[in-house]
Amino acid sequence: MYDIIIIGGGHAGVEAALSAARIFSKRGEKKRVLLVTGKVSTIGHMSCNPAIGGLAKGHIVREIDALGGEMGVAADLTGIQFRRLNMSKGPAVRATRCQSDRNSYMRHIQKVLKQETGSRKHEGLHLGLELKEAIAEEIIVENGRVVGIMTSTGERLAARKVVITTGTFLNGLLHYGMEQEEGGRAGDFASHGLSKSLINAGLKLGRLKTGTCPRLKSETIDFSSLEKQNGDTPQPKFSFRRTTHPLEQLPCFITHTSAETHDIIRAEIHRSPLFSGKIKGTGPRYCPSIEDKVVRFASRERHQIFLEPEGMDIPEVYVNGLSTSLPIDVQLKIVRSIKGLKRAEIARAGYAVEYDFVLPTQLYPTLEVKNVSGLYTAGQINGTSGYEEAAAQGLMAGVNAARSILNEEAVILSRSDAYVGVLIDDLVTKGTEEPYRMFTSRAEHRLILREDNADMRLSELGNNINLLDDEQYQRFSAKRGSMERLVIASKEALRRKRTVDLSNEPEEIRAAVEIELKYEGYIKLQNQTVERLKDLEHFKIPADLDYDKITSISNEVRAKLKEVRPVTLAQASNISGITPAAISILMVCLR
């Protein structure tokens, strides 16, 4: 009997497994966590481009790190190009991004998981984390409660909680031109049984589509003619912990599509599964395929293409900006119409993948499925896209599954606490119709949700829920101490029209103090708004509230409330179409 089984070894599964195992181990609990995956050797694989961070995503990585998650450390240790974006803009919208060495990243993640599997034993049973290579075929549900899973070999594994983090593998269908094959991603099996058992458990599934770009053989590219993009020095870091950047730094290159590229695409558009109607799932608008860009923005003469190294010892280049599901022969023609790629050869073709996802409004903000107690879903299966969004959900699902086992109160981050809070609230409250990606514009409290203060916002909580290791917490406490001291001293000095000498302080602290002072007015304003919302956030709605008994709300509002079943009034107020009057009535009825 396992306490928690996690299905899937992607970025969500890894954070879920680590957070649950670490919480149990830190508290000395005799609990067992199992990660089940089709291929142990590809745990932590980066299926799309090997990059982490970027606008709003970098923020999420810092938040994961501040809570005690792994992604930030992994990115720092395995990055081969680091940059901070938006440096010409204000501190809230600056973000860190890195190119990762795909293999190093995977190795690091697997090493950390191995460390966690450790050697704790109790009465002959392994304690902590275990890894198992198997294909989960079925979720076993009894009386509305998950009791375990069944593998493709018919093995039954009992569990008190199950976290599903299977990404795009549910009924995955790969499109290469007009040809299709079943698969979770290139080279991996799709999972059919799981979709079926989720439907049997009463869950509604939707269908989404996403795409990847072709990979080219490095030695066939003429880099000398292309614009070079180097990383920043010194290299920015994701983690608040003591990490280094051990790998050699590599440049990216920028090129553009040409008029010829666009002609080729127009001539071959009938062979695109997207345009012929073969693909039914909705694709992400922020990550359109090249055929989509050419058709929708016909007046654009060229589109920007980034050539990104896949890693130190991988002789492949990711052609970012060239996501496509056109047939392979067309892909080659397209590639060769681009400057610097005249003689390029395709190592692996781009493709589109269609997959089932769980409509996330069926989840509580803990990521537990509302009508299957003990079952959690996290990551791309919930309709998101991106490693960071996946990892954040995995972390929260792992934390909440573990805390539920320990009978501890659930951890729900609010929209003013973190991007992670915005992400989960958006998903469970509003749902999504395309692969959901985080943008800073989704965060109404953007000015206080900065990369620089992610630790100030979240590390105390991370420590309280037993996720932070002691060294990280001490580092954080020391930093918070000096920050508070320096902010107070600087404000006092400002009032007396003097200045405080910060030049001896570490760069990190100096920058943070300056931001606190310089943007005090805006920060104060947003904090006031947040304070006003706290009332609604603290207003819990009982799970068994009978909306049919509330006669004064309209049927439309009632239907929405019954569907989402919000946990707090704040969540209720974020449901589209819920009026302030309806919120007032709920308040009245709950008092």
Next chain:
Amino acid sequence: MGRETIAAISTPAGIGAVGIVRISGPNAKMVLENVWISGLIKVENFITHRLYYGKISTDNRIIDNVLAVWMEDPHSYTGEDVVEIHCHGGSVSTKNVLNAILGGGAKPAAPGEFTMRAFLNRKLDLAQAEGVAEVISATSEKALRLASDQLNGKISDEVHGLLEGLKEVKALVEATIDFPEEDTELIAEANVCEMLLPVQKRIGGLLSTYNEGRLIHDGVRAVIVGKPNVGKSSVLNALIGNERAIVHHTPGTTRDTIEESMELGGILFSITDTAGIRESSCEIEKIGVKRSKEKLSSADIVLVVLDASRPLDKEDAEVLEETGSIERVILLNKSDIAENKDEETFDFDDKTKKISTSAVTGVGMEELKKALISSVDKDALIDSDGAIITNLRHKHALDEADTAIGYSLEVISKKESAEFVAHHIQAAMNALMKITGEVTTEDVLNSIFSKFCIGK
């Protein structure tokens, strides 16, 4: 608590002797202090649950004589600090007091908000709560019904247009923030300004209709004129039933104009008493006379007061000539002491309605009121093509949006970063969304993706 201090008129709309404006929230006393004038007791020295007499003023102008009471948290209806101002009834005077209060730092209360706060602070039990839920839903239904009114429909159309404009600008700004690596057309700052200015102009235009809206809500301008000491101020006092203007037999007592509002037959009148028009050597009186003449030019109707107890003289003739081209009613005042009761002396103009009045006995006042009502072409008042702002909440929302757009433009001119521009544009949108429905972040994203080729 972080809660705002809110205010609203708490008595039902319509005519009444007393109107109550309620203020609730942590700054209730401070708000009152900002508008309170009293020689006797300062607001800070108020004892809870006691009535105090004083005056409400705004822009150095006394608006009303009132009674005010402070009820200390938690011993009040809402459980917060509450100040109630008992002012003169009738929608204009209470509205003026509310306006002053809002100027003093309170936010307009949403429907049912006082009651909601009472719940939050556990001032009402469950049984009462049930009842109030009905009230809140009734209020919102009423609000809904109102929203479908033509007048309101126009306003929400107009505000939707403004929001649409702001959404477009926001999309531009957000695109530069969230997609720094895209080679989308660089968005020049001037571009954002150019898009904001027309929105600001339209908000300004809408705000300016508030005055037009006032004609409906704040009344038809009636101006009382006449030579000195014919009893103009007595007429005003008799009309409004209140010793508003200082009355004295000394000619030229009234040197400044005095405005009062009243409701007659469902129409609001703003009645202005003016200084007697005559040649005077006194500088102050000269200014008063000049103001009287200015008031005449903006009058919708003029009440020309003549002294019926004396023969007409040159000054009367002058007044009659000044008002000849304006719609007027002639009041033959002091009829109680008039020796010359036959009106033939005053039979100089057939078209003009003449009423024999006595401000002292009240004779003729009812007739005067009827004359005022019938002088108004009611259809003309409501007939207007564009959206008109009559609702104080709407006006405040628009003011707020206007200020926020001002900030965005300022931030742009100071070359501050785009997220601060976005912050103020969002604030403007939030303000407008108080009038009409919401614009979600999803709408802004839709706008970005439909305009720019985004995505690597």
